Amino acid sequence: MKTVMTQTKMDFKRAYLRNPRFAFFSLLMPIGFYLLFTKVMNQGLVSASFNLQYMVSMTTYSLILSNVFTLSTLLYNDMREGLLALINLSPTSKATYYTAKLLNLGVINGLTIIVIFVVAALSNQLQLAWTTWLLTAGWLWLASLPLCLLGISISFLNDDNQIQLASNLLAFPLAILSGLWWPLAMMPKQVQAIGQHLPVYPINQIAQSIVLKKTVHFADYGVTLGWTVILVGLVVYLNHYQKGARH
């Protein structure tokens, strides 16, 4: 337990506190976009519900960046910097490392959600019942699991350039096709059909339904669960068949 706590503490310092890339891409950029769209470009023209919807969208977008972009790069860097080799040549198991990573990611996802919610609430005077805040935050936090699995899967590419390429090719299309930037209804029917079956769309839809007090479609839970199962399988497969590449 002491080893897990030390690993978690040191990993947090390395991966987040002393990593300006994380602060910029995963936190400042989504906050910046939120303020740009709700305060600068649409000054006085947007409804309160748009501000709420956009808060949820940008929080989901931030979670994509933390889990898909940052996590995949962090996992790859840990391998490149020899952290996994250090653990392999010690009596400690790699479970310690992965437990610490998940603990930190849980904390970071939680903090990300809180920070964006606070900025949105203060900048646009958003008002919700505390249970709605809690429920929305709780759902987004829980639903970041498939995104985390996606980041882990990408890290198995074991090449910095390929990881960057795959992260870009997945993160931005996922955000656009899931309606995070503009409503999915604005897109052609075929594109809408694809978007609705991607892992991010139902996460965002469920959170929006919660803040806008709309009915949550259970099919969205099904799609999220389905993607989680698929991605768990993918990570297990990649770990088993590519473990030779990870030292």
Place this chain on the structure above:
Amino acid sequence: MIDIQQLKMQFDSQVVLAGLDLTVQPGEIIGLVGANGAGKSTLINLMLGRLTPTQGQIRILGEQPNEKHHFNQVGAMTQGDVPLARLKVIEELALVRSYYQTPLPIETLLTLADLTEHAQKLVSQLSGGQLRRLSFALAMAGNPQLLFLDEPTVGMDVGSRQKFWQQIDCLKKQGKTIILTSHYLEEIEHIATRILILKAGEFQYDGDFATLQRQFKDAQVSFTTTEPLDRFTQWSAVTSASQDGAKVTLQVSDSDQVLAQLASLLNTKVHDIRIQASSLADIYREIMGGIIDEDSDDTNKNGF
């Protein structure tokens, strides 16, 4: 400590290790010497369980090399070590210490690696030599009985290398078992209690340095004389000769024979005879057939 039998390692069709046998007793300091690509690092990686042999058996502390719990007694400083850039030195040591059951105190590790004054620095701020010293401290974190050091002094300056070998000497006195490779053959010659010369996947020599020197009678003999140089170059055991004023220097293949010939001339035509036995680098060069790696620098003796 280590028991290797008929160890063979092959990458595709290339045989790197061709059936090695090796037994290492506690307290031995093994200097593993060989050209680039001779299989030194492969052998170390096999002993650490990072590679699986094509054939043969390896027992480390009586167990398979990749048994997790025996790493409480094994430390390794490998060539690919790149300590974690965004941690401070003291934090990285604290992290790696937490992996072990009975780690050495952080202060001891900092002293061992001569990094006390850099403890609060970020690892990214360390020089190449300081990074290698940190890697050494990390290898020592668990207070291992068996230590693998693969090219430990690469990147270290002269002073750091001197301090590093002093620490290894202390570990030697404590009875630690050390397997080390280094391109600085002078360092191996001084510290190793047993030398293994690896060539073409086989041990060309396995024994102590004194025995190796006796096997290779090559030496450098110098003296002052008024005789012409060609008088000495005619001797069958002289392989080359040079003259600087009255001083003559001979490279000889059999020092006993040349000394006997010089003795008859001593105090009449030859004075002030000095003999310098072959260094490990000289012998290594001969075993390798005159080939020596560019970085196997026998002239770079400042580390001691």
